Amino acid sequence: MKLAQMSKQQGAVCLLDDGGQEIRLPYIWLRDNCPSGFHEHTQERSFDLLSVALDIEPQKVTLEAGVLTVDWGDHVSVFDLAWLEAHRPGQTRCDPADIQAQTWDASLGADGVPRANARIIMENDLALANWMRDTKRFGLSIVEGLNGDPEAGMAVARRIAFLRETNFGRTFQVKSKPNPNNLAYTSDALPLHTDLPNQELPPGFQFLHCLGNNAVGGGSIFADGVAIAEDLRTTDPEAFHLLSSVSIPFRFHDQHHDIRRRQCVITLREDRQVSEVCYNAHIADIFDLPSDIMADYYRAYRAFMTKTRDPSFVLSLALRAGEMVVFDNRRALHGREAFDPSTGYRHLHGCYVDRGDFDSRLRVLSR
Amino acid sequence: MKLAQMSKQQGAVCLLDDGGQEIRLPYIWLRDNCPSGFHEHTQERSFDLLSVALDIEPQKVTLEAGVLTVDWGDHVSVFDLAWLEAHRPGQTRCDPADIQAQTWDASLGADGVPRANARIIMENDLALANWMRDTKRFGLSIVEGLNGDPEAGMAVARRIAFLRETNFGRTFQVKSKPNPNNLAYTSDALPLHTDLPNQELPPGFQFLHCLGNNAVGGGSIFADGVAIAEDLRTTDPEAFHLLSSVSIPFRFHDQHHDIRRRQCVITLREDRQVSEVCYNAHIADIFDLPSDIMADYYRAYRAFMTKTRDPSFVLSLALRAGEMVVFDNRRALHGREAFDPSTGYRHLHGCYVDRGDFDSRLRVLSR
Structure with a gap:
């Protein structure tokens, strides 16, 4: 996986996976899901989405050693790439209870x-x-x-x-x-x-x-x-x-x-x-x-x-x-x-x- | 309420209410809801819908003294008119729990x-x-x-x-x-x-x-x-x-x-x-x-x-x-x-x- 671009026009960080497929990570989605925004004990979301602007933009984004670092100026978000792959927009979430029905007669x-x-x-x-x-x-x-x-x-x-x-x-x-x-x-x-x-x-x-x-x-x-x-x-x-x-x-x-x-x-x-x-x-x-x-x-x-x-x-x-x-x-x-x-x-x-x-x-x- | 017609084309008995509005009662609906087709104790439907043809037709329909009588040949269904008004097709069922929300701020x-x-x-x-x-x-x-x-x-x-x-x-x-x-x-x-x-x-x-x-x-x-x-x-x-x-x-x-x-x-x-x-x-x-x-x-x-x-x-x-x-x-x-x-x-x-x-x-x- 590599960093393709940060695009203000698209409002997203774009990564390219190893197959050359583009993964678009909207800025507001990245900020909302910063790992620091979840409660330590309950794992519930504690970040207040309205504390940032809808059109928030990062100042700097780096991809290194399996980690995406997004610097927002007043805050830095650090994402594990494997987590991003599993949770990226449009990706069906892995669910062990999602078992395909086998029909019978x-x-x-x-x-x-x-x-x-x-x-x-x-x-x-x-x-x-x-x-x-x-x-x-x-x-x-x-x-x-x-x-x-x-x-x-x-x-x-x-x-x-x-x-x-x-x-x-x-x-x-x-x-x-x-x-x-x-x-x-x-x-x-x-x-x-x-x-x-x-x-x-x-x-x-x-x-x-x-x-x-x-x-x-x-x-x-x-x-x-x-x-x-x-x-x-x-x-x-x-x-x-x-x-x-x-x-x-x-x-x-x-x-x-x-x-x-x-x-x-x-x-x-x-x-x-x-x-x-x-x-x-x-x-x-x-x-x-x-x-x-x-x-x-x-x-x-x-x-x-x-x-x-x-x-x-x-x-x-x-x-x-x-x-x-x-x-x-x-x-x-x-x-x-x-x-x-x-x-x-x-x-x-x-x-x-x-x-x-x-x-x-x-x-x-x-x- | 009066009997307007029995219409084989429409597959329905048509009544006219006192305001002159037509009430269409499809034959199959009438047969399915014959009062005799409900279990005596449980009030559950016991009539077998598949025991009659989809295009079932009555032989004779009469309306007298607040009662609609439908003679199917092998069975006679007797409906109370007040019940028919309350349950006729397209009629919203009276529900004491249907209480309009009053919004507030x-x-x-x-x-x-x-x-x-x-x-x-x-x-x-x-x-x-x-x-x-x-x-x-x-x-x-x-x-x-x-x-x-x-x-x-x-x-x-x-x-x-x-x-x-x-x-x-x-x-x-x-x-x-x-x-x-x-x-x-x-x-x-x-x-x-x-x-x-x-x-x-x-x-x-x-x-x-x-x-x-x-x-x-x-x-x-x-x-x-x-x-x-x-x-x-x-x-x-x-x-x-x-x-x-x-x-x-x-x-x-x-x-x-x-x-x-x-x-x-x-x-x-x-x-x-x-x-x-x-x-x-x-x-x-x-x-x-x-x-x-x-x-x-x-x-x-x-x-x-x-x-x-x-x-x-x-x-x-x-x-x-x-x-x-x-x-x-x-x-x-x-x-x-x-x-x-x-x-x-x-x-x-x-x-x-x-x-x-x-x-x-x-x-x-x-x-």
Whole structure:
């Protein structure tokens, strides 16, 4: 790397990297990010940006022994070149939690789902990190070997981060109940869905620890929402466009709650990759779209819905007591077959850890 | 209201309201929202949309005695007209939590901040709802008359909903600490900011119960982020555009966490009204924007920053022990003057309740 120029016109220091590519470092950006401007203990930014002029200019810039020195007259900033390369404008920041999704369909098979042993990931940080990476890559994994303690699955989740509380509590029991306030708490079939799209931030990773599953029926089903959305993007771009640009209302209400939120069925990142799927036919509120787009929206929505029932996307898992399925609730759709509560017992213990806290743990484990 | 026509061409039933305005009810929308299609106990949608054709058509439609009856051949749907008026396509749904923000600046004065008595809102639902509406309208209020119990303020928050947990816990103590991991835990001045814009969902309403405040300095300051953003929209539309369309990285990291998120400083609702402000100079990460917009972005960011220091926007409050300030952390910026910990004690006990749970409570209280 060498110093190409200081350009008052461009308001930047220009470096040339070894491949001859220009790296422009605007003066104000350099002054704002002077290493001395961060708090000693907290590493938070303590420099006051308004203490300098927007058109600040250095008096002298030198590049020597891997160090860029910028003399502002009243202050000298010293930058490590490796830091500048990693943080230069326009450069995507390295993020150990940025794991490319690997899409899947029914052909993955139950045997293709990543598995981890509970005892090992509870004891070993490296194993924990590897399992977390797999879980993030596929949006789905299974933890085996949980003992009979009904809290054993929750302990695995807490090893990642604190649990995301919702109106259903910090943990929840999935079994049929009298006077259920939610379809999950019946013995009915639950078609594929994501949980709580009626929340501003639908819960991230979901943990469902199977404490018993010997009733007739009650198999678990999953599908990769990203795979379905990507398939729709290819086969029905108009539907994909509507589902990723028009939001619909979702609502959960019972005696104590009335939680509402508009969401798009498909949410895209800035780079147009699918970041999230919100799909829950049970708590979709009455569609309130203008009547001139209503029929088109229904067509698009049904196109998505139809794919969630296409066996080529749907993976069946027969969860056994002592197993826990872990999935990204904002990516993987989940559901279950109906079961007959008179034939046996079906009981799952569940909780959530949000994506942000999951990613934070992965970054710390990757240090 | 009268029945105007059933139109196969338009795929809709058309009604004329008393003012002669046409109300179009698409057939598929009517079938999807037949009252019989909702679960008896949970009120969740149980009708399977894919069990009918997208181009479904009724055989007969009648309107009589405030009831619209739609005969589909194999099923009859009966709609109450008042329900249809409230839920018809394109109609904004009535929402008791939809309270128009009333913007404010320094001229509001400490006396203009809504106040409520802790005992009364703890005991009376009507008073609770009124105080919550005031708090939402201004994004700021004060609860008085808390007793010496350090949990008394948290109890007020829990009366609204469960507390939003973050990496700082479910509640947090704001006082100077050795080896702080956050500028809040020093005795330094804290310029105006919003908390935790490094989270995917920054916390909503914040509760800061003052347990003691007799050190020299340490006054609390607030500003209405919506008022500042609206002022910027008028005075510097280019800056407003950049701040509401270009996201910047935020990051908090310490020994146990590394939580990152991109946010726009100003977030707009679908109707272009300001819904949220994310501004925290201390945990703004190194700006990673392309170098060709970096200087423009800095100009816009500094324009916003400058307004946060304009005394005409900044409200000072001298919190006393037994008072609690409550504010929408995604709207109201907060900060404090530096204080001298050798001269006395300054201690706040804080927690958050998210916007969605706050709104849910307000809807239930408004029933």
